[in-house]
Amino acid sequence: MRSRAGLVLVALAVFLAALSPLLRWYAFPRLAKIPAGQYQEMVLEAKPATLLDYGTLQAKKVEKVTIVQTLKGNVEESERIERTAGRDVVVWDSLSYIQGPDGAMVSQIPERYIFDAHTQEPVHATGESVDGDAVRREGIEFKWPFLTEKRDYVYFDAQARTSAPIHYKGTRQFRGLEVYYFEQTIPWTKVPYPKRMPIPGIDATTLEKQTGTTRWYTTKRMFWVEPVTGAPVNGEEIHREELRGGSLLGGRDKVTAFAGHVKMRPDYVDSTVELVTSQRGTVLLLTSYLPWGFLAGGAGLLALALWLEARGRRPDPAGGAPAAEPLRV
Numbered sequence: 001m002r003s004r005a006g007l008v009l010v011a012l013a014v015f016l017a018a019l020s021p022l023l024r025w026y027a028f029p030r031l032a033k034i035p036a037g038q039y040q041e042m043v044l045e046a047k048p049a050t051l052l053d054y055g056t057l058q059a060k061k062v063e064k065v066t067i068v069q070t071l072k073g074n075v076e077e078s079e080r081i082e083r084t085a086g087r088d089v090v091v092w093d094s095l096s097y098i099q100g101p102d103g104a105m106v107s108q109i110p111e112r113y114i115f116d117a118h119t120q121e122p123v124h125a126t127g128e129s130v131d132g133d134a135v136r137r138e139g140i141e142f143k144w145p146f147l148t149e150k151r152d153y154v155y156f157d158a159q160a161r162t163s164a165p166i167h168y169k170g171t172r173q174f175r176g177l178e179v180y181y182f183e184q185t186i187p188w189t190k191v192p193y194p195k196r197m198p199i200p201g202i203d204a205t206t207l208e209k210q211t212g213t214t215r216w217y218t219t220k221r222m223f224w225v226e227p228v229t230g231a232p233v234n235g236e237e238i239h240r241e242e243l244r245g246g247s248l249l250g251g252r253d254k255v256t257a258f259a260g261h262v263k264m265r266p267d268y269v270d271s272t273v274e275l276v277t278s279q280r281g282t283v284l285l286l287t288s289y290l291p292w293g294f295l296a297g298g299a300g301l302l303a304l305a306l307w308l309e310a311r312g313r314r315p316d317p318a319g320g321a322p323a324a325e326p327l328r329v
Contacts, residue, residue, distance in 0.1 A: 009305035016298035024291040032146050032283060033117035034090045036078040040071040043268050046239070046260025051100055054199050057249065059256040065106070067262060068097045071142065074112075081114065081125045088117035091127070092142070096158075098258075106258070107194035111158055113141055120145045120230065122156075130158045131195055138163040144230035146283060148180055155182075159217050160189045166221070174224045174233060175273045177280075184221040191217045213246030215257070228283045231276045234269055237262040 047064040077091040092113040098106040109131045114123045122128075122137040129135055139154025155166035166184035173179070193215050197204040208214055217240070224234040241257040249255055264272070 006305045006308045009301045009308070013298040013301035013305065016294040016301065020291040020294040020298070023294065024287055028286040029118060031286060033088055034115075034120070034143070035073065036075045036090050036117070037073040038071070038090075038092075039073065042069045042071075042272075043067070043265045044069065044235075044262050045265055046262045049260030050256050050258065051106065052243070052255060052257040054197065057255065062101045064101055065258065065260055065262075066099050068095075068099070070095050070097075077112075077114075077127065081123065085123055085125065087123075089123050089125075090115055090117045094142075105196070105198060107198075108196045109158065109194050113137070115141075118146075130161060131192070133161070133192070135161050143232070144225050144227075146228070146230050147287065148225055148227040148230045150180060153182070155184055155221075157184075157186055157221075159191045159219075160186060161192075162189075166223070172224065175269070177226055177233060177273065177277065179224040179233060180227050182223045182225060186217070186219050186221070188216050188218045190214055207248070208246075211246045211248040213248035214244050216242045216244055216254075226276045226280060228280045228287075229276055231272075231279070233273050233276050235264055 044067040045064050046067075049062055049065040050059050051062045051065055052059050071092045071094045074091040074093050078089050081089045081091065092111075092115075094111045094113060095108060096111075097108045100106050110129075111131070112127050112129045114125050114128050115121060116123055120140055120143055122139070122141075124136055128137065137156045139156050141156040141158070144153065150168050150171070152165045152167045154163050156163045164184060164186065166182045169181045169183050171178060172181050193204045193207050195205050197207075199207065202210065219240070220238040222236045223232045225232050238261050240259045242254045243249060243257050244254040
């Protein structure tokens with residue numbers, strides 16, 4: 001390489017070619033993370049639904065049941081856990097608040113979900129809980145990892161306090177986005193009562209022990225996940241709960257406590273799609289646009305350097321061969 005310009009171009013080409021995989025495989029896993037202070041609210045509805053009237057203990061058809069779900073990042077707890085965990089941690093304090101058609105509370109279940117800010121894998125620390133009960137999660141909850149793969153994942157079920165596979169069922173189009181569709185079915189399972197329930201004169205924390213009446217639950221859970229960000233843009237559940245046996249039911253074998261097809265309210269679907277679309281561009285910048293751009297730029301600079309070198313070595317056709325100097329005596 002004779003020309004100085006050619007050497008500079010080769011150096012830049014090598015730099016860009018080296019930067020491309022470095023950005024994708026080193027920088028991205030460290031830069032992409034869930035912010036510790038994130039706040040999110042979601043409203044879901046079952047329209048119509050079957051709901052137990054806890055005053056009469058009779059199941060009734062109602063116009064709708066509303067579930068308000070909030071996720072609030074607990075920055076103080078994140079920083080506390082990070083000091084001993086040695087990695088970036090997010091703590092989400094969530095609340096699922098269920099209300100009937102009259103706006104009265106049916107139940108509410110708080111959770112504390114602790115996970116790795118980069119991979120979304122659970123981090124086991126003091127405070128990890130569902131409805132005040134300590135749990136040890138396995139698998140994901142609420143969010144899939146960045147760059148979600150076409151495979152099954154393990155998903156934590158807060159009602160049953162256990163984890164089970166959630167199955168990849170194919171790629172679909174949703175509101176202009178390519179999404180991965182996942183399904184999980186939880187068979188009929190005996191589950192604890194929520195600690196906050198509108199049961200007159202009965203403490204929900206000791207309801208089963210006092211009456212012998214057990215609570216059972218089954219659901220088909222469905223998620224449409226944008227794979228670049230790992231964020232669900234839509235979620236639904238075909239959900240059923242029953243109370244079975246015991247003295248509370250007055251001799252009946254079972255009664256439906258809740259049944260309905262729970263869906264995200266359309267305005268929240270719209271806002272979620274808008275938010276995920278904007279975040280998707282940032283992730284693609286680090287995983288695709290910049291790495292491939294640097295690689296293409298490096299190849300272009302290398303080709304330019306080789307062209308300049310070849311041009312500098314080419315003889316001048318107009319001047320012909322250089323004339324021999326006269327012999328001096």
